[in-house]
Amino acid sequence: MKRKLIITIFLFICSSALYAQTEQAESVTSKFYFPALIGVGIPLDNDHTILKHGSILNTAIEFRPVYINAFFFRFNYDALNNSYVSPMINLPTNVVKGKLSATFFLAGAGYRWQFKKIGIYTIMQPGLGMRNFNKAIVTNDGVAIENVTNDSFSVKTSIGFEYYIVKHFALITEPSFYKLFSGRGFNNSHSQVSAISVGITTTLF
DSSP states (O other): OHHHHHHHHHHHHHHHHHHHHHHHHHHHHTTEEOOEEEEEEEEOOOSSOEEOOEEEEEEEEEEOSSSSSEEEEEEEEEEEEEEEEOOOSOSSSSOSEEEEEEEEEEEEEEEEEEETTEEEEEEEEEEEEEEEEEEEEEETTEEEEEEEEEEEEEEEEEEEEEEEEETTEEEEEEEEEEEEEOSSSSOGGGGEEEEEEEEEEEOOO
């Protein structure tokens, strides 16, 4: 009888500990969100260059120490793609019609508010921005196309609007503004891009 009681108590303690660890693991994983959005990038034009609206892809990992009505932290990998036309020769490329893309690695903090099923957040993320474009080079064998990359310090600011279908799954609309701080590359107006994106955010578990 004592042996059965001891075994029962031991199994109860083990199962309770295992359940507590499982609950703790779920609690930790539920703090990590994975926003994914697609949208339109709207660069600022000037009199010399026509830079068309392009596509934008946002992927991120977000950590929320507290579910909502609190600060949160986010790392973003964003990709923007545009095409341009320019007769000017003062650009950093001699290709007057081509593609201009930008890749951003950004990390920062923001704050989120909740109004019933609606979440509203604002966030600022400094980081690295890389602009890519082609340049034509004359060689003895003809013309070669070289890919040029300009790196610079960048900042992204965003305001997001979320609609929570369930606690850990929401639809997102996010207006954003990107600024690249660089004297190289395309002119200053092309260092500023506004964007509007839509997507979802959710946890893995």
